[in-house]
Amino acid sequence: MARERQALARVAVVVRAGAAPLVWSGLLGAAAGALLPGVTGRRIGLLTGLLLFLVAAAVVPLVRRGRYLRLAEEAGRAARADILQDRAVTLRNWRRGRRWWLLLALPAAVVSSLAVPGAVGLLLAGLGTGLWLKALWLGRRESAAEQLLWVSVDRLTRGGAPVGPGVEEFRATGVAAGDAVPGGARRR
Template sequence: MGRGGQALARVAVVVRAGAAPLWWPGLLAAGVGALVPGMTGRRIGLLAGAALFLVTAAAVALARYGRYTRLADGAVRAARADFLQDRAVTVRNWRRSRRWWLLLAFLAALGSSFVLPGAGGLCLAGAGAGLWLKAVRLGRRESGREVLLWVPVDRLAKGPAGRPVEAYRITGIAAGDAAPGGARRRR
């Protein structure tokens, strides 16, 4: 990195990276689970799954949001020597480091269909929806302040709001290749 620069990843991109790998396999597991009658029956399983979807989405969207806001309020300007990581690289690194956990979560959601049909899949999809909602909230915060929030890559082991993260870095709204909220920037 030369002369003290650090690699920085977008906070919203890291949060949003888990949304799709939880949402789509969750919906697939719920669909397959709806085909299995299960021990409780399809109707009870899908109603329990709908409730789990809402509770999980809300819990994931609100989890540690106070820490995110404290880190964002104490953010410092990124140094000129800092290296901004591409959105695709951040997403790929996040998904590769968690691919076995995602596979186990999918298999657990499928297996739970024999007890509550579709409930495990909808719970998994709710976690993906919650991460997407959290990224959207971060994007609104970024747009309101007209800054982008970045976190040092070497501090991401416990997540973008984990204990190793001491402060976020900020850049102008045009930096990087992702829009506020972590979505692809439209040209």
């Protein structure tokens, strides 16, 4: 029985989509926080932010790792009729769907610096770094298995995350498919 045609987005690209905006918003917010004395003082604020950065960068790559592994192991081959979404389209759609959160990240980091300078900015940068590290982990896994992982765009928009509650399966293609290398970076 033939499966219906569907649009597929790269899992690693979706994971990586939030990394750059979060890192840049976080670093700009932390820089603004370093200029403000705040309630706790610069030293305490920045040390707290550094601790939050390290914790976030270590924890985010581990979140839902088992679900990623299970879906990757059960991934079926993508059908010949499936449409593979470009990396730029996937990034644009993901960021558009979360534009208000991404736009509010920088002002939230700056305003919070009035209390604890740089802490929230460095936390945001840690979250972005963690997403980037998770995408690199996915890329190593894709390279080892010699297959790229894809998720249905319809399921992605409902669940929001590549392993959200609406996602039931991944699809796999060879490593030459699409315009992104394993890990979601742009193919040169």
